[in-house]
Amino acid sequence: MDKIVSLSKRRGFVFPSSEIYGGLGSSYDYGHYGVLLKDNVKARWLEAMVRERDDIVALDSSIILHPDVWRASGHVGGFSDPLVDCRFCKQRFREDHLETEQCGKRPSKKPGETAECDLTEPRQFNLMFQTRVGAMEESGVDVYLRPETAQGIFINFKNVAQIARRRPPFGIAQVGKAFRNEITPGNFIFRTLEFEQMEMEFFVPPAEADEWYRYWVAERLAWHVRYGVRESHLRVRPHDPDELSHYSSATSDIEYLFPMGWSELEGIANRGDYDLTQHTEASGTKLEWVDAGTGERFVPHVIEPALGVNRSMLTFLLDAYDEEVVGERDRTVLRLHPQLAPVKAAVLPLVGKDAAMVEKARGLFDELRRHYSVEYDDNGAIGRRYRRQDEIGTPYGLTIDEQTLEDETVTVRDRDSLAQERLPIGGVRARIGELLAADWRSPKSELST
Numbered sequence: 004m005d006k007i008v009s010l011s012k013r014r015g016f017v018f019p020s021s022e023i024y025g026g027l028g029s030s031y032d033y034g035h036y037g038v039l040l041k042d043n044v045k046a047r048w049l050e051a052m053v054r055e056r057d058d059i060v061a062l063d064s065s066i067i068l069h070p071d072v073w074r075a076s077g078h079v080g081g082f083s084d085p086l087v088d089c090r091f092c093k094q095r096f097r098e099d100h101l102e103t104e105q106c107g108k109r110p111s112k113k114p115g116e117t118a119e120c121d122l123t124e125p126r127q128f129n130l131m132f133q134t135r136v137g138a139m140e141e142s143g144v145d146v147y148l149r150p151e152t153a154q155g156i157f158i159n160f161k162n163v164a165q166i167a168r169r170r171p172p173f174g175i176a177q178v179g180k181a182f183r184n185e186i187t188p189g190n191f192i193f194r195t196l197e198f199e200q201m202e203m204e205f206f207v208p209p210a211e212a213d214e215w216y217r218y219w220v221a222e223r224l225a226w227h228v229r230y231g232v233r234e235s236h237l238r239v240r241p242h243d244p245d246e247l248s249h250y251s252s253a254t255s256d257i258e259y260l261f262p263m264g265w266s267e268l269e270g271i272a273n274r275g276d277y278d279l280t281q282h283t284e285a286s287g288t289k290l291e292w293v294d295a296g297t298g299e300r301f302v303p304h305v306i307e308p309a310l311g312v313n314r315s316m317l318t319f320l321l322d323a324y325d326e327e328v329v330g331e332r333d334r335t336v337l338r339l340h341p342q343l344a345p346v347k348a349a350v351l352p353l354v355g356k357d358a359a360m361v362e363k364a365r366g367l368f369d370e371l372r373r374h375y376s377v378e379y380d381d382n383g384a385i386g387r388r389y390r391r392q393d394e395i396g397t398p399y400g401l402t403i404d405e406q407t408l409e410d411e412t413v414t415v416r417d418r419d420s421l422a423q424e425r426l427p428i429g430g431v432r433a434r435i436g437e438l439l440a441a442d443w444r445s446p447k448s449e450l451s452t
């Protein structure tokens with residue numbers, strides 16, 4: 004994890020937030036490559052969820068919703084973590100994390116393990132951030148920043164079902180910010196105060212809920228693998244009955260082997276008819292599906308896959324990170340799936356001061372940038388420029404050299420195998436397109452146990 008944190012800062016993926024003021028715990032800012040990577044993660048999710056399917060539509064609901072939404076959903080009363088305080092070291096811990104946390108005074112011990120530890124009884128601590136809407140303190144209304152995107156989907160069920168004119172099974176997908184007053188610090192962008200969620204609520208006839216739940220667990224696992232996460236580092240963990248939310252008949256976590264151990268990457272829950280029923284009762288608006296022809300009606304059950312963008316990005320970064328020695332030189336390389344890589348290709352004139360090479364390279368760069376995220380770099384030794392691109396995970400290096408000036412060909416260097424092929428300059432754009440569209444498997448897969 005330390006290596007990823009340091010690379011992220013050095014190369015401008017992720018910075019600690021408010022750093023010049025000493026930082027703010029569990030908050031991070033995303034730099035240029037972080038933004039591009041995050042955008043690619045979201046784009047691949049939306050493609051898999053919406054563009055490649057006939058049965059899911061998109062939605063973007065508000066962050067601040069009517070406060071009754073959170074009363075009906077159960078978040079006001081129940082979205083809390085059990086916390087214990089240590090009267091001695093003044094640290095606060097999640098009761099369900101005591102086994103994995105460090106004592107505030109003696110990090111080699113767990114909280115409660117030393118003679119001085121003096122833990123309070125657990126108290127419920129609501130995770131929602133509260134704020135106020137309205138100009139006047141007296142007449143304002145208390146509202147919450149949403150702690151998940153899902154409720155915005157449920158309360159729009161009727162709007163979407165009507166315009167989408169779809170019979171269940173169908174789904175609504177949303178990507179957007181969520182906020183939680185998390186008290187467990189550390190682990191970089193794994194758990195942050197604000198984060199983006201990618202959630203999809205799939206509405207199904209009640210009798211089909213089990214089948215669709217199993218379908219979505221398999222489908223979501225396949226998505227992580229499709230974008231290069233090693234199967235050896237992924238597993239599905241069904242929740243024990245005592246872990247399940249009271250409304251859920253089944254929930255599974257897709258877990259990744261993070262540096263701190265197996266932890267939740269994505270959750271898939273069978274939420275039954277809980278949400279639509281709760282909002283129907285609280286709002287008085289019937290959230291059900293009615294067949295206009297036959298008059299048949301039912302409250303659909305809901306299957307929900309929910310994944311954090313930054314947790315997914317962290318997983319891709321960790322899984323892609325590699326170090327190797329090439330020709331007696333160390334290199335650090337991010338073996339990211341080409342479709343996730345922030346920059347697809349770097350255009351590099353071999354000699355940065357050669358006007359003819361620079362002109363050719365700029366011409367190619369200008370052509371490619373209309374289609375792909377590409378970079379131009381003529382600064383410094385070519386080896387250094389390659390290493391810089393390796394560190395940000397650029398899959399293809401395009402070198403313009405002496406021969407280019409003679410025969411209009413360029414070399415394409417593959418980030419992972421370091422193989423080079425020579426291509427006519429006019430064919431580069433199409434070749435990059437072909438390479439990006441091809442199936443891809445992490446070269447680290449073969450090595451992992």
Ligand code: ATP
Nearest residue numbers: 183185193194195198267268269270309310311314
């Ligand atoms: P955890 O127990 O790890 O905090 P959770 O079970 O509360 O997670 P869910 O409510 O199921 O999480 O949220 C679905 C997904 O949203 C999680 O699997 C994770 O990818 C992401 N997520 C949740 N909380 C955070 C957070 N504070 N920071 C980043 N991602 C988060």
